[in-house]
Amino acid sequence: MKAIVVADENWAIGKDGGLLIHLPGDLKYFKEKTLGGVVVMGRATLESLPGGRPLPGRETIVLSRDAKLRERLAGQENVSVAGSVEELRDELVRRGMEDAAFAAGGEQVYRQLLPMCDEVYVTKIARKFEGADCFFPELSEENGWRLTWEDEPRQENGVSYRFTVYKRK
Ligand SMILES: NC(=O)c1ccc[n+]([C@@H]2O[C@H](COP(=O)([O-])OP(=O)(O)OC[C@H]3O[C@@H](n4cnc5c(N)ncnc54)[C@H](OP(=O)(O)O)[C@@H]3O)[C@@H](O)[C@H]2O)c1
Numbered sequence: 001m002k003a004i005v006v007a008d009e010n011w012a013i014g015k016d017g018g019l020l021i022h023l024p025g026d027l028k029y030f031k032e033k034t035l036g037g038v039v040v041m042g043r044a045t046l047e048s049l050p051g052g053r054p055l056p057g058r059e060t061i062v063l064s065r066d067a068k069l070r071e072r073l074a075g076q077e078n079v080s081v082a083g084s085v086e087e088l089r090d091e092l093v094r095r096g097m098e099d100a101a102f103a104a105g106g107e108q109v110y111r112q113l114l115p116m117c118d119e120v121y122v123t124k125i126a127r128k129f130e131g132a133d134c135f136f137p138e139l140s141e142e143n144g145w146r147l148t149w150e151d152e153p154r155q156e157n158g159v160s161y162r163f164t165v166y167k168r169k
């Protein structure tokens with residue numbers, strides 16, 4: 001599995017149930033990377049999307065223990081619910097997607113799925129946001145990750161950010 005995340009210099013990823021900043025270029029990058037594949041997200045992240053609906057053009061597996069969510073999403077195309085990490089793993093194996101699926105947040109889901117990931121696409125924002133309440137686990141040489149690629153910085157919405165890739169050592 002891979003993970004994809006946009007984080008600031010403190011590895012902050014969210015605030016008040018939403019993202020830290022609107023970066024259209026990053027949303028486009030997320031779309032390019034995940035289109036046609038499988039994204040895994042927590043129930044809170046699903047609810048943060050427009051209309052609480054999964055993103056079009058890819059399969060979404062939502063992690064949730066909520067039976068009502070399962071009912072609400074039943075019969076909808078391109079979305080299913082896994083009630084545990086074990087159930088998620090079984091589902092990915094069944095689809096032959098255990099290497100290609102993306103963990104797409106939020107914090108709870110990243111923390112549980114990172115041990116299953118060997119590659120992380122990090123969009124790094126060159127800023128420290130005040131009041132952030134969700135974080136990605138820090139990726140560093142000391143905890144077993146190597147920065148293998150980074151793009152040139154780009155500017156948008158008053159911030160500088162760059163696309164990077166980390167691989168497990
Ligand atoms: N910067 C980024 O790239 C990025 C990406 C995505 C999200 N985010 C941000 O992250 C924040 C949300 O993160 P979060 O940690 O609060 O929530 P989350 O990870 O999106 O969702 C948490 C929910 O997932 C379900 N869940 C978690 N572990 C589970 C397990 N093992 N089995 C079954 N269900 C499980 C539970 O749902 P139930 O309560 O329904 O059981 C739990 O309440 C938002 O601010 C969002 O904008 C940032």
